[in-house]
Structure formats: C-alpha cells, structure tokens
Amino acid sequence: MKKIYYIILLSLLTVTFSCSKEDDLEPTDMRYDYFTVSPDANDEESILRRKFYEDHNIHLLFNDTLRHEQRGTYADGTPHWFTELLDLSYDITTTKNETRFTYIRDHQKQEEGIRYAETYILPHLGEGLRPYSIFLVETLEEYGWRWKTVAYYNGKRCLALATQGIAEMEEEELKERCIDIFYNIVDSKTNYYDEELNDFMALGNNLHGETLESAGLSDDPTNEEIYALGFLTWSTWYREFPSRSSDFTSFLKAVFYQKEEDFKARYASYPLILQKYDIMKEVVKQKGYIF
Template sequence: MKSIQVYILCGLILLSCFSCEEEDAIQPNPPLTNLFAPAEGANDLTSELRRQFYLETGCYLLFSDTLKHEYSGVDTYGNVLYDTELLDLTYGINSIVRWAFAFAYLPGYEEKKIAVELLKETVLSALNERHYPYSFLLVDSLKASAWYVEEGALDSEGRWGEFSEQSYYVGTRAMAISISKLRQDPGGFIQMMQKNLITKYLSDDKLMEFYEPGKDWYGFDDYTKEFNSEEDFVQATGILGFEYYEPYWEDELPYLWVYDKNSDLEMYLNKILQKTEEDFKIEYGMYSVVMRKYNIIKQLLIDGGFLN
C-alpha cells in the first residue's frame, strides 16, 4: 500500500513539473489596443487633432461612437464581415431606465477643429480638471430615447419612446456634447451641465446635515398650527421651497405645502450659483438656519471643486 502511495506521489510531482514547463512555454497575449486613442501611426488631420487634445487635457477626443470597425473576413456566403465596437454611453451606470442614442456627426475637419476650440473656451474653462471625463464625444446633435414598459408587463413587451434633442449626456467613459446646442446658448449650457455634475456629486450622505433641520416637513401638505407665520417656518426649518396660506376664517388654521427635499436643494443651488453672497444675506440674513444651510452647501461646492 505504501509503494502505491509513493508511485502516486511521484506521478503528481512529475505532472506538476510538466505543467510548469508548459506554463513557461505559454506566450503572453499582445497588449489590447486603446480604442479611445487615434490609431497608432495615423497622421491625418483629425487624428493629430485628437492626439493634441489628449496631450493638453488628459481626455480622449471622439467624433464618432464607432470605436472600431475592422474587416475580419467573409462568411460562407461571401458576405463581408466586420469586427465592430460601439461606444456605450450608459456603460457602468446603474439605472432602471434604458437609453438609446442617435447622433449627427460633425461633417469635416474644419467643423471638428472649431468644435474643439468652442469646447475649450466654454466647457473646459468652466470645469475643474477633477471633473473632466475620460473622453469627450463631440457631435453636431444628440438625440435620446427611453425604453418604456407598462406596469406589470414584461421587458420584452416594452417600446422605445420618441427621440428628443439633448444638450449632453454624462457617462462613465464619455461625455457626449451637442455642439449645436452649446453654440446656441453657451452660458445656459454650462450652467445646466454644472448643476447636473453638482447634483451627482452631492450624494445623500453629504447632505444629511443640510436636510436635518426640516427633515420632518418635506412633502407636508396640510393645515398646521406649528407655525404662526411663514417667517417662523423658514427660521425653524431653513426650507425655501414652500407655500404658506394665512387662515381665511377666524377659527381656521394656516395651510402649509412644502416641496420635496430635491426642490429645496435646487433652490439653494440656484441662489448660490446665480447670486452673490451679499445679495443672499440681504434676503435671508435674518434667518440663522438658512444661513447655516447656505454655508453647508457652499463649502461642499468648494470642496468638490465647483467654487473657488
């Protein structure tokens, strides 16, 4: 019995030796091609433009959502086959909504060059470098459609909605920008984009202290005797999004309708981004809770690189 065990052990050792020799003989895979960068050796004007943009910004530059389209042979019927890979703007994003996109591309090199200059003068100059995307996809126009599924129906029973014009889309691998929309209203475009990035940055855990004073009142829609005036409500909660109705009858209570917490945050963001701090203090300086919430949001924006 012992001799059998010895033979088995020797056999295992020999097999492991052969395995090591086979592993040593395995050749490493060639490095993967970076599909976001211009093809190696490409020296056309557009490739040089993309290459220079990366050197200046650290971001890749795309003018098409087709990352790869290479001839790979023919099938048994003689049809030409291609190996194609498209940019998935929704890659890595957890969302219950499924999106489809349609693009109109910039037609030529001159249009692409002008688009890049516009991007630098507007978007790049307004964003902190920490918020630069992995790549920019610059197109003439961008449309999006959402997949709709009726409640209780299977996903396969859904349908695509109508495509609608979009100004931009922020994904994990690319920020797609409609140059025609950016050209129409650069200021409005930048403000909308900044608010989008800020909203994504301001996660719930960062906003707990901001929401705390009025956390029990968001969404309230009823008569109440808690506050004798709207000034009392603002001082107690710091909430700016609400409607307060004084009693109409002598024995009637005031009626209070409070917007949701997202509306409250949006109102603070609008005032911080569109007004000076001095103007805000003139309007709300007498409310200590409001000023505390204002300072919380402002400091978060400074920490996030959205304000100096």
C-alpha cells in the same frame, strides 16, 4: 492505509508538476485604448483630436465608431468585421435613456466645437470632474417618454455636447447653456450621504422627512417658518419637511442656478439657510468645480 496516503501524495505531486509546466497566460487584444487617435493618422480631424488630448488629457471624438477591424473571413471568403461603438448610455449600475445624434462634418464647425469646450466648459472642471472623453456632435436627442433635443448628455465614459447654433450665440447665452452641464456633472459625483455633507445634514436638526407637527408647525405653515428651520422646500402634499435627498438637491440647485449675492440677500434673515448654502458651495469646490 499507507497505500492510500501514497496515492494521494502522488496525485498532489502530479498536479503541482503539471501546473508548473503550463505556459504563462498572455491577454489578447492588447492594443492601445481605442479612444486614442492612431499614431499613423495625419488627417485634419485626427490632428485636432490628438492636440486636444495633449492639451487637456481628455479624448476628443467626432464619431461614435471606436474601432472597425477585420477579424478573419467567413467560409465563403467574405471578411468578418468587428465594430465597437461608443454607446453613450453605457452604465453597469443603471439603465439610461437612449440617444441619437448627427455628426459634425464641417472642419470649421469642429474647431468651433473645440473652442466652445475649451472656453466655456473645461475651465470650470477640475480633475475630479473632467470626463474621460468629449464627443462633439451637431445635434443631440435623448429619449424619455419621447425624443427631445438636448444640449448635452453626461455618460459614464463620455460627455456629449451638441454644437448646432453655438456660433450665433452671445457669450451670456453660452454661459447659461453650460450651467445645466455643470450641475448635472457635480450632481452625478455627489450624494446626500457623502461624508463632506455631514455638517450640512446636521443643520436639519433631525427634521428630514418628519411631519411639520413634529416641529410645532401647523399643516399650513408660512414660508418664513420653514426658512427659519433651514429649509428651502417642504412637502405640501404630505405636510412634511424635505427628505435628506430633497434638501441636498434644493441647495445644490441654489448654488448653480442663483447668484450668490441675490440668494444671500433674499435669505439674510435665516442664518441656517446661509450656513447650509456655504457648506454646499464648499462641497462643490471640493468635488472639483471651479467657480
């Protein structure tokens, strides 16, 4: 029996000694962030990108190629290249739509794109909402059931902005164009079950997803009856109050797409709606949106 113990002890000592002799592991590919402009680059585009990062702490891109490096050679002597692309639709939790775009080739148009981002978008995005990078492109398309032209694409590590025609747009038109961007960014950072929305949901009085009958309403209620209970929408098909998710969405859209004075004038007789609107607007501010 002692012999067995000695063998086990010797084995453990051998393993311990072997582990202590191993060299420290060092990670490979320790180069800086590939969104960053190379410190040696001094062309016009690189200067624009570097200054933008210094001013806003956001990487600026005009090209979706993050790196293109030689990684040795093949047997026949030809170089082996490694290319990393931006991949706008990258997401580890879900599948997003494909995109396609055209580059901005003209330096003046690149500067116009920067002014667009700096003047109309970044002033409204606090730290919690700012993208890791902004990709300025000439045209941008997204594929759903078909390809369609879009003004932006909000990805996990990049906000892509189409700039074609912005130089000819009036200020109000540009502001209107940005509302969709702001709504999408805030919506992507907010969930109806967030703790900040507990008070909002409580005003639904446990009616979310319940039948109209449960609140003593008919199958064909008036809008006023729905509004009095604090809801902006209801399901005409299922004769139900909105789900928590739908209720959240309807008020978030109201905050972004309706002027506050107009909204409050329209629903002045419905205190629950006004309370929910104020809570939603405060949550949007807490998320980092600057009105």
